[in-house]
Amino acid sequence: MKLAFDIMGGDHAPSAIIDGALDFAKAYPHEEIILVGLPCVLEALTALPANVSPLACGSVMAMDEDVRNLMRKKDSSIWTATELVKTKEADAIISAGSTGAQMAAATLLLARIKGCERPAIASALPTLDGGKLFLDVGANADCTPSMLLSFAKMGAVYAEELLNFTNPRIVLLANGTEAHKGNKLIQDAYALIKDSGLNFSGNKEGRDILVGDYEVMVCDGMSGNIAIKSIEGAVSIIMGMLKQELTSSLKSKLGAALIRDNLYRIKKAFDQDEVGGAPLLGIKGISIVCHGSSKAKSIFSAAQLARKCFESDFVNKLESAL
Amino acid sequence: MKLAFDIMGGDHAPSAIIDGALDFAKAYPHEEIILVGLPCVLEALTALPANVSPLACGSVMAMDEDVRNLMRKKDSSIWTATELVKTKEADAIISAGSTGAQMAAATLLLARIKGCERPAIASALPTLDGGKLFLDVGANADCTPSMLLSFAKMGAVYAEELLNFTNPRIVLLANGTEAHKGNKLIQDAYALIKDSGLNFSGNKEGRDILVGDYEVMVCDGMSGNIAIKSIEGAVSIIMGMLKQELTSSLKSKLGAALIRDNLYRIKKAFDQDEVGGAPLLGIKGISIVCHGSSKAKSIFSAAQLARKCFESDFVNKLESAL
Numbered sequence: 001m002k003l004a005f006d007i008m009g010g011d012h013a014p015s016a017i018i019d020g021a022l023d024f025a026k027a028y029p030h031e032e033i034i035l036v037g038l039p040c041v042l043e044a045l046t047a048l049p050a051n052v053s054p055l056a057c058g059s060v061m062a063m064d065e066d067v068r069n070l071m072r073k074k075d076s077s078i079w080t081a082t083e084l085v086k087t088k089e090a091d092a093i094i095s096a097g098s099t100g101a102q103m104a105a106a107t108l109l110l111a112r113i114k115g116c117e118r119p120a121i122a123s124a125l126p127t128l129d130g131g132k133l134f135l136d137v138g139a140n141a142d143c144t145p146s147m148l149l150s151f152a153k154m155g156a157v158y159a160e161e162l163l164n165f166t167n168p169r170i171v172l173l174a175n176g177t178e179a180h181k182g183n184k185l186i187q188d189a190y191a192l193i194k195d196s197g198l199n200f201s202g203n204k205e206g207r208d209i210l211v212g213d214y215e216v217m218v219c220d221g222m223s224g225n226i227a228i229k230s231i232e233g234a235v236s237i238i239m240g241m242l243k244q245e246l247t248s249s250l251k252s253k254l255g256a257a258l259i260r261d262n263l264y265r266i267k268k269a270f271d272q273d274e275v276g277g278a279p280l281l282g283i284k285g286i287s288i289v290c291h292g293s294s295k296a297k298s299i300f301s302a303a304q305l306a307r308k309c310f311e312s313d314f315v316n317k318l319e320s321a322l
Numbered sequence: 323m324k325l326a327f328d329i330m331g332g333d334h335a336p337s338a339i340i341d342g343a344l345d346f347a348k349a350y351p352h353e354e355i356i357l358v359g360l361p362c363v364l365e366a367l368t369a370l371p372a373n374v375s376p377l378a379c380g381s382v383m384a385m386d387e388d389v390r391n392l393m394r395k396k397d398s399s400i401w402t403a404t405e406l407v408k409t410k411e412a413d414a415i416i417s418a419g420s421t422g423a424q425m426a427a428a429t430l431l432l433a434r435i436k437g438c439e440r441p442a443i444a445s446a447l448p449t450l451d452g453g454k455l456f457l458d459v460g461a462n463a464d465c466t467p468s469m470l471l472s473f474a475k476m477g478a479v480y481a482e483e484l485l486n487f488t489n490p491r492i493v494l495l496a497n498g499t500e501a502h503k504g505n506k507l508i509q510d511a512y513a514l515i516k517d518s519g520l521n522f523s524g525n526k527e528g529r530d531i532l533v534g535d536y537e538v539m540v541c542d543g544m545s546g547n548i549a550i551k552s553i554e555g556a557v558s559i560i561m562g563m564l565k566q567e568l569t570s571s572l573k574s575k576l577g578a579a580l581i582r583d584n585l586y587r588i589k590k591a592f593d594q595d596e597v598g599g600a601p602l603l604g605i606k607g608i609s610i611v612c613h614g615s616s617k618a619k620s621i622f623s624a625a626q627l628a629r630k631c632f633e634s635d636f637v638n639k640l641e642s643a644l
Binding site (some may be wrong): 064066125128138141142154173174175176177178180181182183184186205206207208210212220221223225226227228229230231232233234235236237238241242245246248251252254255256257258259263264265266269270 | 354386388450452460463464466495497498499500502503504505506508514527528529530531532533542543544545547548549550551553555556557558559560563564567568570573574576578579580581584585587588589592
């Protein structure tokens with residue numbers, strides 16, 4: 001397969017994206033890699049492996065740039081890389097840049113699958129109960145009940161095809177587990193999903209997200225983004241406090257040395273680099289959204305995910321299911 | 323002052339609520355305590371201290387009961403206890419029961435302060451930067467931009483009067499820090515609060531909640547509830563993993579013994595029992611909402627908070643400010 005990398009997007013771009021892409025090129029010598037970036041960045045790349053080629057773009061959508069600017073930046077790295085998927089010159093596009101721009105480029109260039117009202121970002125979550133799916137985590141800040149139903153349907157197909165769950169349990173993220181909880185959006189979506197024939201298991205709360213006991217958690221992009229970033233923030237702060245405490249005295253340093261392996265296992269359980277990227281579900285093509293803070297390891301994982309989507313023929317399967 | 327405790331509400335009711343109330347009665351012998359509960363519970367309470375008196379109610383609003391049932395349960399513990407504040411037989415009411423029922427009873431019996439569109443639950447948050455205020459954390463699942471403006475105003479007064487912050491910085495919880503981020507609600511509230519004369523510092527993300535660098539964080543009750551419970555869940559899971567890892571071998575147990583004090587400090591930093599309760603802002607009276615999972619220590623802290631609200635004459639100050 002051919003993978004296009006937007007090497008200009010992300011907090012650690014271009015170096016982290018290039019490193020991740022080159023690691024992937026080395027690990028998978030039969031796949032073709034296209035690095036899409038500004039000429040000044042590409043010029044510095046000498047002696048690229050045989051399966052890696054550069055492609056120059058003319059501009060970059062900044063991380064915090066208004067997505068409406070995309071229409072005036074059709075030479076940007078994200079537009080150029082997505083266009084390669086449209087013209088079949090690439091099978092997938094990977095970016096850690098502006099999520100809004102990536103979603104807009106995918107929707108405009110690749111078009112939506114019939115039956116998908118709006119694409120959603122489906123993030124794989126590590127839970128006590130194994131890896132689960134959580135969507136939408138940020139593509140759609142304002143949602144309708146029918147959009148949440150469509151996320152539930154797409155999530156179910158993804159969970160079956162790529163995560164190997166049989167008859168996955170779908171839940172809604174709400175402010176309580178009872179059926180009458182939630183805002184109007186969640187209450188109306190509850191009624192829709194309940195009658196949809198999906199394996200619906202009702203509402204879950206924020207504190208249930210990492211526990212598991214579901215396969216697909218559905219919510220609007222605003223709630224999903226707040227939940228996932230709140231969890232990230234809490235994990236990062238506890239880990240920071242642990243580090244500070246465990247290096248604060250000779251005694252604590254000794255203790256820390258004895259539990260090094262234990263702490264490593266906990267850190268690894270929450271390591272988002274292991275997950276890497278989240279696919280944009282609902283578009284006619286593979287577009288993997290990476291965290292803005294992605295480092296090389298994340299980009300490598302995201303490329304593996306793109307490969308898995310491609311090998312499983314996921315887009316066609318989703319189209320048939322919807 | 324006189325404090326009314328709804329001893330029937332909460333996961334650990336009635337014993338945890340009674341224990342917390344009695345601890346408070348002992349620590350503050352000049353305050354009067356009223357325990358509102360079912361006769362069968364009150365009968366078992368023998369030899370109450372001189373400053374504690376029982377008051378029988380006829381029913382209980384269950385934790386997951388539809389709040390509309392409250393109108394048919396005007397003999398419930400939450401309604402009876404709130405009524406004591408209305409008739410000036412008590413100065414504050416404390417409950418760990420159904421939040422919806424507590425809010426409905428407060429709104430119907432005590433009425434709203436002029437200028438407050440809807441009461442909000444204002445939770446004190448421990449952040450790296452000290453204790454901050456976060457509202458609404460669950461009273462209003464559906465909000466309008468003007469409600470968020472009113473939360474911002476009430477939060478600013480609370481932060482000044484009870485948390486001693488001068489000119490507190492107000493922020494909105496969104497899915498990104500840029501001004502154009504957020505759903506329609508947050509975008510419209512952004513414009514309103516920006517022009518309100520409050521010390522507005524823009525948008526913050528989920529990962530900023532525990533960092534601080536603000537004094538009052540404003541959001542709708544659905545987002546606030548999801549954020550706070552996501553953080554609680556993440557903290558609880560990491561602490562659980564730590565406990566499991568640190569008791570998994572002799573080596574890790576030895577290490578754990580050396581860092582006992584360090585772990586205790588981290589646990590204490592996130593201990594919600596230290597905070598206890600959150601006031602319902604915007605009603606003509608003091609009603610402290612406690613976490614459903616409250617134990618005696620939380621209830622004791624909540625009673626201290628009620629006392630602080632009373633001593634500072636907060637309700638009148640809020641009324642003047644609005």
